[in-house]
Amino acid sequence: MAASVLHWYDLDYPFSSCCNVKTGTWIGRRPQKLTAPFKILGLLSLIAVAGSLSCSSSKGGEYTVSAYFSNNPESSDTKDLLVKKWTLPELKAMKQVTTHEKNPLTGGVAKWVGVPLASLIEEAFKEIPAEKRAQVDLIILKNDEGKQALVPLFFSNRYPILIALHKDRMGLPPNMGPVYSVVPWTSKPKVLGESVPLESYFLSKISKIELTNYQVRYGHLFLKRMTDPAAVRGQKLFVQSCVTCHATGRGPTVEVVAGLTEDQQRKMLESGTHPGNQSGIKLSPKDLRALMSYLKAYQQEKLVSQHGSALQFLPKSLGGS
Ligand code: HEC
Numbered sequence: 001m002a003a004s005v006l007h008w009y010d011l012d013y014p015f016s017s018c019c020n021v022k023t024g025t026w027i028g029r030r031p032q033k034l035t036a037p038f039k040i041l042g043l044l045s046l047i048a049v050a051g052s053l054s055c056s057s058s059k060g061g062e063y064t065v066s067a068y069f070s071n072n073p074e075s076s077d078t079k080d081l082l083v084k085k086w087t088l089p090e091l092k093a094m095k096q097v098t099t100h101e102k103n104p105l106t107g108g109v110a111k112w113v114g115v116p117l118a119s120l121i122e123e124a125f126k127e128i129p130a131e132k133r134a135q136v137d138l139i140i141l142k143n144d145e146g147k148q149a150l151v152p153l154f155f156s157n158r159y160p161i162l163i164a165l166h167k168d169r170m171g172l173p174p175n176m177g178p179v180y181s182v183v184p185w186t187s188k189p190k191v192l193g194e195s196v197p198l199e200s201y202f203l204s205k206i207s208k209i210e211l212t213n214y215q216v217r218y219g220h221l222f223l224k225r226m227t228d229p230a231a232v233r234g235q236k237l238f239v240q241s242c243v244t245c246h247a248t249g250r251g252p253t254v255e256v257v258a259g260l261t262e263d264q265q266r267k268m269l270e271s272g273t274h275p276g277n278q279s280g281i282k283l284s285p286k287d288l289r290a291l292m293s294y295l296k297a298y299q300q301e302k303l304v305s306q307h308g309s310a311l312q313f314l315p316k317s318l319g320g321s
Pocket residue numbers: 197200237238241242243244245246250251252256257260264265266268269274275276277279281291
């Protein structure tokens with residue numbers, strides 16, 4: 001079984017590719033690149049390893065990437081609808097694409113080979129009815145460590161995000177593999193002008209692709225009163241550029257962010273140390289004003305609703321109704 005998923009160049013790294021494929025982890029230290037005579041030995045030992053099942057699926061089975069459709073706000077995985085599932089060999093059997101992009105971890109340009117995210121979305125879309133397809137405006141890439149990347153559908157339609165399976169002719173290293181999303185920020189520099197947190201779209205060990213909807217999933221962040229155009233614009237910016245960290249545990253909660261003074265918010269958003277700015281968000285002065293209008297409106301609505309509901313339960317003497 002293990003042998004069926006090997007590529008010719010995996011012979012350079014027989015142990016790594018075997019264990020990468022099966023468990024997503026490396027056994028022992030990363031093997032040295034083998035020279036020709038040792039490749040034969042490598043091949044033999046690979047067969048031995050495959051035969052002795054030391055790389056078999058003892059750690060919970062074959063690695064898969066699943067696509068889900070979700071239209072429930074709780075985002076409870078069990079309620080999501082499984083649409084499509086790919087094993088690694090299936091992903092590797094799809095049409096492979098090569099790109100050269102900067103590696104966000106080292107800054108050097110690497111060669112990535114894999115499947116376009118758009119192809120996976122297209123395959124998944126074929127499995128769901130048109131009215132559900134029409135609801136999808138957000139793609140959430142997830143891994144089993146609880147990390148996620150929130151990619152707007154418009155972005156993945158406009159720019160070819162790669163679901164990489166190989167880097168520089170090898171399987172992916174353990175901190176990325178076996179499946180890693182790569183944004184075309186070197187080959188398509190236009191993407192840098194999109195003011196989205198590009199760096200947060202690079203996600204390691206992807207196991208789940210969720211097809212969902214901003215309003216459904218982050219409805220609690222949407223204003224009830226859409227009266228201020230600046231706040232509405234800020235809301236759109238916030239869900240596209242900020243929730244990927246501030247509603248997923250990668251940054252302070254929206255409540256905390258909205259609870260700061262405007263000065264504190266501005267200071268953070270103009271600072272080079274804010275992880276959002278480091279991940280590629282560029283805000284114009286107009287964007288900044290819009291975001292702060294949104295946060296202020298959000299905070300006010302929260303206060304009103306908290307007061308309203310809390311007062312109902314207080315005795316009259318304490319100000320209740
Ligand atoms: C890549 C992840 C990431 C993105 C994207 C991001 N942030 Fe942050 N943000 C953080 C983290 C992490 C902190 C905490 C930094 C610290 O404490 O030094 C933070 C802090 C803040 C703070 C200060 C919070 C505090 O308690 O002091 C504000 C305000 C803020 N972010 C607003 C935003 C807005 C608005 C956006 C969207 C335009 C955004 N952030 C996008 C990760 C992110």
